[in-house]
Amino acid sequence: MDRPFRFEVEAAGHLGHVFAARRPAVNAADGGPDTAPPAPAVVLVHGIGVSHRYLRRLHGVLAGSVDTYSIDLPGFGATPRPEHTLTVADHASYILGAMEQLGVLEFMIVGHSMGTQFAVEAARQQPGRIPYVVLMGPVVDSKRRTVVQQALALGRDSLFFESPSANALVFTDYLRCGPSWYLKTLRVMMGYPMEEKIAGVAAPVLVLRGASDPVASADWCRRLADRAPSGTLLEIRGTGHVVQHNRAAEVAEAIMSFAGLPRAASDVPREFRA
Template sequence: MPGDTKGLLSADVPALGLTGRIHWTKGSPAPEPGAEPGSEPAYILIHGIGVSHRYLARLHAVLAASAPTYSLDLPGFGGTPKPGRQLSVEDYGAFIADTLASCGIDSYVLVGHSMGTQFAIEAALRAPEQVKQLVLMGPVVDSRHKNVWRQSLALTLDGILRESPTSNAIVMSDYFRCGPRWYLTELPVMMKYPTEKRLAGIQVPLLVLRGSRDQVAGPDWSLRLSRTVVQGRLVEIPGVGHVAQHMRPKAVADAIRSFVTATTPHR
């Protein structure tokens, strides 16, 4: 079925008074406090607003074939408990960094999608020694879409014109699980987050990745973000929209792995 993630192991993860969930494959080391550090950085996949790890599952499977890979369901999303207050992007970044530390994952590549790119930026700022590279897929909010109407229109057009029935089924069912109250609670947080300004504080290599037909993260915006960091790069996946990682998981994984290899210092 769309979004079937059988084969993934999962565990609830409490941090900072919040509860999320971490998912991993049988081939990746189980996340646990005091675990021996791995010989290579892990990939950490972070979803966007309203959704969950499920629309990242195909990318997760490809990356996990060659490196430890973990996906998160953040508090309030993916069936996790709803927090009692609005959470800022900084709150989510702190949750990610603290969760990974508590799970014994101390060296990683952060891979965020859509609003997950904002969460990834904040997690990278929170744990600069642990983050080796930062990957932003379909980053928001494009400077062309600085109000809710324009952002919603771009997302709707992308879903209708660019995405597959399976990706839409995953996203819509996750929106249903999230519910309108929490989605609308976090939407203004996403809209007001100064992505470009916060990204300027990042010191690790940066990959900005977008589908060439993405209505949400446009080419000019994505290029500008890639130039914010000294070691920044932009890659476009041909022929796909905002959820490129579901439509072309191998191409996205290949771009990420190539970038990580090229920007990892050789001893």
């Protein structure tokens, strides 16, 4: 996959980055134009403290089949920090506004960790634009709604269930984020009632977790899938919370299958650099 284009986009009063990759053209056997049926783009949304970097492998696989976009939300990655703490609704408004500015009016949204909250909120704000919602490792478990419980689960995950490369990406992004912005955003994350909000999502929802994920437990993910009007639960074995990095090809296959879309010829993860 070619290096994606990076767009600096101001939307909803804030500045973020969008990394865009177009799928390769598929020519007909007679050398005619692209005959593949139109498919919604895929927008990948990171979680608290991190950036697009731990989504790069998944982005690389998906971009072989569909137009794929990864977002660095305002205040994360290399984006400037907003003057005030943003709510989940603020982040969702940024995603919707940024994609509209890029001419992407319909898209499947795929969020990871706190990014699942942004995905749910975006689907609630403008349901006509989002035909499918994918929630990878969703938070926050309503039975473990304290910072200490979440921190212990994340610690277990990083010690026992993550690859060294996943830990390196996450922890270096945490350093870039800084403790002040992380803690401000953490309060927002802990206060978002995912189990209530998901009931208002009209689009089909895929709840996807690494089978060893201590942050997004099997019970919690099952309850979320049941609360969604049209919910499906899927587990990827042999990995923890950062499932999209450690099992990119399997996650991409699940996303494409969920949306009824054909896969590209290659399933080899291709990680872009940006």
